[in-house]
Amino acid sequence: xxxxxxxxxxxxxxxxxxxxxxxxxxxxxxxxxxxxxxxxxxxxxxxxxxxxxxxxxxxxxxxxxxxxxxxxxxxxxxxxxxxxxxxxxxxxxxxxxxxxxxxxxxxxxxxxxxxxxxxxxxxxxxxxxxxxxxxxxxxxxxxxxxxxxxxxxxxxxxxxxxxxxxxxxxxxxxxxxxxxxxxxxxxxxxxxxxxxxxxxxxxxxxxxxxxxxxxxxxxxxxxxxxxxxxxxxxxxxxxxxxxxxxxxxxxxxxxxxxxxxxxxxxxxxxxxxxxxxxxxxxxxxxxxxxxxxxxxxxxxxxxxxxxxxxxxxxxxxxxxxxxxxxxxxxxxxxxxxxxxxxxxxxxxxxxxxxxxxxxxxxxxxxxxxxxxxxxxxxxxxxxxxxxxxxxxxxxxxxxxxxxxxxxxxxxxxxxxxxxxxxxxxxxxxxxxxxxxxxxxxxxxxxxxxxxxxxxxxxxxxxxxxxxxxxxxxxxxxxxxxxxxxxxxxxxxxxxxxxxxxxxxxxxxxxxxxxxxxxxxxxxxxxxxxxxxxxxxxxxxxxxxxxxxxxxxxxxxxxxxxxxxxxxxxxxxxxxxxxxxxxxxxxxxxxxxxxxxxxxxxxxxxxxxxxxxxxxxxxxxxxxxxxxxxxxxxxxxxxxxxxxxxxxxxxxxxxxxxxxxxxxxxxxxxxxxx
Ligand SMILES: Nc1ncnc2c1ncn2[C@@H]1O[C@H](COP(=O)(O)OP(=O)(O)O)[C@@H](O)[C@H]1O
Ligand SMILES: *[C@@H]1O[C@H](CO)[C@@H](O)[C@H](O)[C@H]1NC(C)=O
Ligand SMILES: *[C@@H]1O[C@H](CO)[C@@H](O)[C@H](O)[C@H]1NC(C)=O
Ligand SMILES: *[C@@H]1O[C@H](CO)[C@@H](O)[C@H](O)[C@H]1NC(C)=O
Ligand SMILES: *[C@@H]1O[C@H](CO)[C@@H](O)[C@H](O)[C@H]1NC(C)=O
Ligand SMILES: *[C@@H]1O[C@H](CO)[C@@H](O)[C@H](O)[C@H]1NC(C)=O
Ligand SMILES: *[C@@H]1O[C@H](CO)[C@@H](O)[C@H](O)[C@H]1NC(C)=O
Numbered sequence: 121x122x123x124x125x126x127x128x129x130x131x132x133x134x135x136x137x138x139x140x141x142x143x144x145x146x147x148x149x150x151x152x153x154x155x156x157x158x159x160x161x162x163x164x165x166x167x168x169x170x171x172x173x174x175x176x177x178x179x180x181x182x183x184x185x186x187x188x189x190x191x192x193x194x195x196x197x198x199x200x201x202x203x204x205x206x207x208x209x210x211x212x213x214x215x216x217x218x219x220x221x222x223x224x225x226x227x228x229x230x231x232x233x234x235x236x237x238x239x240x241x242x243x244x245x246x247x248x249x250x251x252x253x254x255x256x257x258x259x260x261x262x263x264x265x266x267x268x269x270x271x272x273x274x275x276x277x278x279x280x281x282x283x284x285x286x287x288x289x290x291x292x293x294x295x296x297x298x299x300x301x302x303x304x305x306x307x308x309x310x311x312x313x314x315x316x317x318x319x320x321x322x323x324x325x326x327x328x329x330x331x332x333x334x335x336x337x338x339x340x341x342x343x344x345x346x347x348x349x350x351x352x353x354x355x356x357x358x359x360x361x362x363x364x365x366x367x368x369x370x371x372x373x374x375x376x377x378x379x380x381x382x383x384x385x386x387x388x389x390x391x392x393x394x395x396x397x398x399x400x401x402x403x404x405x406x407x408x409x410x411x412x413x414x415x416x417x418x419x420x421x422x423x424x425x426x427x428x429x430x431x432x433x434x435x436x437x438x439x440x441x442x443x444x445x446x447x448x449x450x451x452x453x454x455x456x457x458x459x460x461x462x463x464x465x466x467x468x469x470x471x472x473x474x475x476x477x478x479x480x481x482x483x484x485x486x487x488x489x490x491x492x493x494x495x496x497x498x499x500x501x502x503x504x505x506x507x508x509x510x511x512x513x514x515x516x517x518x519x520x521x522x523x524x525x526x527x528x529x530x531x532x533x534x535x536x537x538x539x540x541x542x543x544x545x546x547x548x549x550x551x552x553x554x555x556x557x558x559x560x561x562x563x564x565x566x567x568x569x570x571x572x573x574x575x576x577x578x579x580x581x582x583x584x585x586x587x588x589x590x591x592x593x594x595x596x597x598x599x600x601x602x603x604x605x606x607x608x609x610x611x612x613x614x615x616x617x618x619x620x621x622x623x624x625x626x627x628x629x630x631x632x633x634x635x636x637x638x639x640x641x642x643x644x645x646x647x648x649x650x651x652x653x654x655x656x657x658x659x660x661x662x663x664x665x666x667x668x669x670x671x672x673x674x675x676x677x678x679x680x681x682x683x684x685x686x687x688x689x690x691x692x693x694x695x696x697x698x699x700x701x702x703x704x705x706x707x708x709x710x711x712x713x714x715x716x717x718x719x720x721x722x723x724x725x726x727x728x729x730x731x732x733x734x735x736x737x738x739x740x741x742x743x744x745x746x747x748x749x750x751x752x753x754x755x756x757x758x759x760x761x762x763x764x765x766x767x768x769x770x771x772x773x774x775x776x777x778x779x780x781x782x783x784x785x786x787x788x789x790x791x792x793x
Contacts, residue, residue, distance in 0.1 A: 181243030185360030220366030521574030567604030631665030653718025662696030
């Protein structure tokens with residue numbers, strides 16, 4: 121009876137132990153629905169039943185555990201039973217040569233591994249608990265990244281891990297075929313592969329075997345080690361998978377799985393396993409879906425922008441070039457160069473503006489030559505050809521008393537004349553209104569002589585007669601040695617094509633205009649001489665030809681005043697008090713008288729520039745004149761009669777530089793500015 125009871129108890133125990141020790145599970149038709157499987161992290165089950173441990177989210181972990189505990193031992197201090205598992209996996213990486221980080225089959229004390237971190241920790245451990253024997257974790261890693269901190273052998277290996285990512289034993293992924301030949305396998309090949317893990321409770325041998333999909337289990341394991349897991353595994357444990365992503369977008373799949381204690385894992389019916397999705401580089405397709413329109417939009421916008429830029433630039437630097445200009449090629453400047461030379465015609469580089477336009481200082485990009493660019497606005501094409509021909513011919517002139525004209529450039533409604541830069545500016549600023557720097561007589565006579573020989577050159581020495589049309593102090597520029605150089609020649613002509621006497625445009629500056637010029641509208645060498653006479657008086661007296669006394673509102677005429685002093689026998693009183701005391705009285709007197717003679721209202725009474733030069737150089741003596749001679753011979757200082765006509769005969773175009781404010785007369789009288 122007692123024996124019977126003992127026997128019954130023994131059989132119950134044996135039955136119990138057998139019952140617990142032959143636990144097994146099989147997932148061969150996929151994991152959908154995920155019966156008794158706990159999904160954690162980014163792990164999901166696909167509609168067709170794949171266990172998708174990770175999707176393409178970076179730096180994440182995914183876990184899947186069988187929810188029921190597995191009894192590995194009889195008692196907490198017992199020895200671990202034999203166990204066996206097999207599974208089919210695949211890894212899809214977005215990049216074919218790189219993936220991250222791998223899959224681990226895991227036996228853990230709890231059905232979760234929430235403290236396991238991503239990347240190289242494979243979701244198994246973290247930096248603090250890695251290697252701690254109280255983890256009680258057994259794992260087989262399929263590692264696709266080489267982590268040197270865990271002594272990984274390469275980036276494609278299979279390893280046996282006990283409480284640590286530093287594998288107990290590992291080998292590069294592959295298998296031994298029937299002929300016992302080793303064949304490499306690539307974990308990240310996107311192909312399904314099968315793995316077997318077997319533990320023999322008797323011999324403590326752990327074997328990990330691997331093979332390509334549809335191959336039988338190789339007889340020779342890939343990784344093999346002897347280790348008693350009794351100290352590692354607790355009595356009840358949980359089995360499952362752990363995976364983690366790093367920075368490379370990778371999907372880790374389990375297609376099928378079986379596990380058993382104390383017997384071989386049930387074989388998987390490979391034909392029933394869910395199919396892997398066709399590999400689509402998802403991120404790339406998304407990238408193309410969202411990125412392509414963005415990129416094309418961006419490209420279109422940049423193209424539009426570029427076109428606008430080019431068009432604007434083209435327009436900005438547009439020039440006019442006509443057939444007839446070809447022959448003047450080398451005198452023609454490119455607008456672009458002038459634009460850069462003057463730094464875009466900045467206000468700061470403005471040297472001044474005169475009746476014809478603004479003058480800018482510039483430095484030629486290539487030659488570093490200092491230039492002055494005169495911008496003349498010019499609407500009509502009329503006379504342009506002649507004018508350009510003339511300035512080009514002027515460009516060929518070289519005389520030390522002319523401002524060298526280097527060339528020109530033509531744009532719509534704009535003409536640009538390029539001159540040598542004259543460092544000392546125009547003469548007028550040394551003469552009027554208590555200037556900061558004045559010139560002594562020696563300097564003045566040098567300037568006068570220079571201007572006279574420049575004008576003589578234009579009138580008689582050049583191959584054709586060139587009439588300056590606008591001789592005046594502000595058109596005389598001083599070079600580095602304070603030589604007087606005539607500038608602006610010929611420019612007046614651009615506005616002064618007096619072919620039709622009815623619409624004659626007289627160009628010049630009030631006070632320098634000969635009376636017959638305003639009457640007939642014709643500029644001649646004699647009208648230049650008249651202006652030169654006014655210039656002589658200007659330089660000698662330091663006063664403008666016409667001034668308006670603001671208090672009395674009276675017009676002051678320089679010629680009349682000098683003439684008046686002469687009749688009183690005191691012509692020297694007219695000289696500029698600012699020019700110091702060192703001067704030759706005779707010379708000053710001669711210049712003043714010559715100035716009056718040139719200002720004669722009768723053009724026939726005026727000397728020619730040749731004669732003027734003779735007088736100035738002292739080669740000829742100025743005729744002994746008395747005031748009576750001049751007035752007796754009908755000398756009239758023509759301003760009075762000229763002035764009355766000016767209102768009508770002056771072309772407004774000449775004075776387009778004026779900006780409102782004071783009366784017209786004021787502006788006229790202030791010298792064309
Ligand atoms: N080649 C040059 N070098 C230096 N300064 C110049 C040059 N040409 C003109 N300027 C300056 O620009 C100013 C305006 O010149 P311009 O238009 O010729 O005057 P205006 O029409 O009154 O004769 C002048 O007063 C002078 O100071
Ligand atoms: C899984 O769970 C289902 C119901 O939740 C249960 O009927 C079945 O027995 C379980 N399977 C295993 C292998 O434990
Ligand atoms: C990955 O899976 C998680 C959890 O299911 C989800 O929140 C996430 O959006 C998924 N990421 C991608 C890229 O599919
Ligand atoms: C298990 O072993 C530990 C020490 O190794 C001992 O303290 C404990 O009593 C043992 N338990 C059983 C049930 O034998
Ligand atoms: C690592 O895991 C352990 C539990 O195993 C946890 O106590 C610890 O806080 C974790 N450390 C980090 C840094 O996550
Ligand atoms: C191992 O982990 C346990 C519990 O998490 C802890 O008490 C112990 O200090 C750890 N040992 C080492 C060596 O870190
Ligand atoms: C297998 O891989 C290893 C290293 O990854 C390499 O050295 C070896 O040549 C490969 N063998 C074959 C047959 O491709």
